[in-house]
Amino acid sequence: MMQSTAYQQALLDRIDALEERQDEIKKIITKNYTAAHKVLPKKKSTIFIVPINSEYTTMTEPMGGVAAGTYKDAVVLYLAEDFDKDALAYTVAHEYHHLILQDRPEYQMNKLLDSVIVEGKADAFADRVLKNVKAPWDEPMDDTTIKHVAKLIQTGEATYEDLVGGSPQKDIPRWSNYNLGHDILDHYFKLHPDSKIEEWSFKGEADLLKGYKYQKLLQ
Secondary structure: OOOOOOOHHHHHHHHHHHOOOHHHHHHHHHHHHHHHHOOOHHHHEEEEEEOOHHHHHHHHHHOEEEEEEEEEEEEEEEEOOOHHHHHHHHHHHHHHHHHHHHHHOOOOOHHHHHHHHHHHHHHHHHHHHHHHOOOOOOOOOOOOHHHHHHHHHOOOOOOOHHHHHHHHHOOOOHHHHHHHHHHHHHHHHHHOOOOOOHHHHHHHHHHHOOOOOHHHHHH
């Protein structure tokens, strides 16, 4: 999303629009970053604000005009000019948790299940930091679909792109990795209602999946 765009004037207009909202953007980021930092402190990180290219605006519309990427000590926030303030707040908290995990030497993203677990944790963290704000993808999958997605992960038929963007051919809904991760974390919280954020944030796959209804399919 940092590549050049064929819609240069639209990008310039978007930059102008976002600059007009610069104080508002900084206020949202600072407030929610600070709230996240109080729960799980981090020594260093940098946040980049990037106006999104027109080629990707339709992709971010369901996400309130916000997209993001996390890279070790940096978060890149891609914004449309009409971004939703709650979506930006949620994204800041969600991506902050990714930063925390990437500080750990055991952090890995080698298989699809890693993505599922990491996204589930980040959503659980954001849900607790923001309280009344929900992710745009907060639409639970039915149990039949969860089982189907888990099976495709186990067989290797699902790709990361399938889970994020959805695949009608494979009957995989969009944002399946988030929804499956959410379901796994909900299972863990039901068994461990008193578990603190600093505990479950660093739990491994085996601990989180123990007793989960599709544990055998996923491990």
